Amino acid sequence: xxxxxxxxxxxxxxxxIGDSGSSQEQPLPGFQLHSVLRESARDxxxxxxxxxxxxxxxxxxxxxxxxxxPFQAExxxxxxxxxxxxxxxxxxxxxxxxxxxxxxxLNEVKTTVICPxxxxxxxxxxxxxxxxxxxxxxDYKTITLPFIEAQSFSIxxxxxxxDKKAESERIIHEDPDPEHGFILIPDFKxxxxxxxxxxLIAICHPRGIKSLRDLTSDHLPLLRNILREGxxxxxxxxxxxxxxxxxxxxxxxxxYHLHVHFxxxxxxxxxxxxxxxxxxxxxxxxxxxxxxxxxxxxLTYALRxxxxxxxxxxAAGKC
Ligand code: M7G
Numbered sequence: 001x002x003x004x005x006x007x008x009x010x011x012x013x014x015x016x017i018g019d020s021g022s023s024q025e026q027p028l029p030g031f032q033l034h035s036v037l038r039e040s041a042r043d044x045x046x047x048x049x050x051x052x053x054x055x056x057x058x059x060x061x062x063x064x065x066x067x068x069x070p071f072q073a074e075x076x077x078x079x080x081x082x083x084x085x086x087x088x089x090x091x092x093x094x095x096x097x098x099x100x101x102x103x104x105x106l107n108e109v110k111t112t113v114i115c116p117x118x119x120x121x122x123x124x125x126x127x128x129x130x131x132x133x134x135x136x137x138x139d140y141k142t143i144t145l146p147f148i149e150a151q152s153f154s155i156x157x158x159x160x161x162x163d164k165k166a167e168s169e170r171i172i173h174e175d176p177d178p179e180h181g182f183i184l185i186p187d188f189k190x191x192x193x194x195x196x197x198x199x200l201i202a203i204c205h206p207r208g209i210k211s212l213r214d215l216t217s218d219h220l221p222l223l224r225n226i227l228r229e230g231x232x233x234x235x236x237x238x239x240x241x242x243x244x245x246x247x248x249x250x251x252x253x254x255x256y257h258l259h260v261h262f263x264x265x266x267x268x269x270x271x272x273x274x275x276x277x278x279x280x281x282x283x284x285x286x287x288x289x290x291x292x293x294x295x296x297x298x299l300t301y302a303l304r305x306x307x308x309x310x311x312x313x314x315a316a317g318k319c
Pocket of ligand 1: 189250253254255
């Protein structure tokens with residue numbers, strides 16, 4: 001579908017250098033809350049849609065994700081030893097509940113800002129009912145692919161990493177081979193303070209591989225390389241063995257440049273459910289058995305109400 005020049009410009013800015021270059025400025029000038037997109041008491045996370053206003057950019061949409069950090073074994077005892085301010089809430093026999101006000105350095109809130117946020121970002125974080133799509137190889141060609149080509153998120157942030165224009169100091173491992181190489185880097189969902197919620201992504205060097213659907217047996221050397229070198233690098237850096245890692249691809253991904261997720265097996269990371277995650281070891285085996293597996297196979301995934309791709313499937317009478 002055609003997009004307005006304004007929208008395209010905003011999407012092209014997504015993750016661009018221009019944005020990270022302005023990190024010295026106040027990141028959320030004049031922030032006004034527009035709505036709560038989603039919240040999770042269990043995950044201690046809230047997703048906000050707001051408006052920010054600055055002289056240079058006028059009024060822009062922003063998505064802000066606030067998230068409480070997990071406790072860290074090294075610092076947690078100081079919460080209790082340094083004369084904590086404990087306010088009693090309830091006492092019954094041997095049981096008591098307090099409110100503890102931690103010192104500021106132990107009370108940080110991880111704040112992820114996407115600005116300017118596109119409509120697609122806002123929808124991505126909005127709580128919506130989910131619907132399953134059973135996408136055949138033919139559906140991919142006639143419905144999904146044209147949609148991706150017209151609509152997908154900008155992957156400028158990915159190119160910034162590959163070109164060392166952003167996050168270069170965060171790279172954990174690189175294989176620079178243009179065909180089989182990749183960069184392993186902490187995902188921006190992970191604060192790197194504890195390995196319990198370890199989350200890295202391997203971004204492949206070759207450009208133009210959009211997703212699982214583009215993979216054939218020609219890509220086996222690349223995939224095997226990511227699996228082997230990714231595990232070795234994580235073992236070396238964090239002491240976590242491959243058998244304690246969940247290594248997978250998303251289908252559908254949000255960003256159409258092939259990347260692989262590495263998460264701690266014990267971490268209930270978002271996007272690990274069977275309707276989205278494809279284990280890299282299974283992907284490799286499937287391609288070893290059938291070089292065209294992902295071109296022909298029906299792939300099942302969930303889409304949110306209101307998502308444009310879902311509307312396309314509905315219009316085609318496929319959902
Ligand atoms: P995905 O499967 O395309 O989509 O994964 P998802 O976000 O719906 O899971 C992309 C992954 O890249 C996610 O795990 C994001 O958290 C991560 N990510 C996204 N951005 C914009 C960045 C970024 O700028 N830097 C880093 N390091 N990770 C990012």
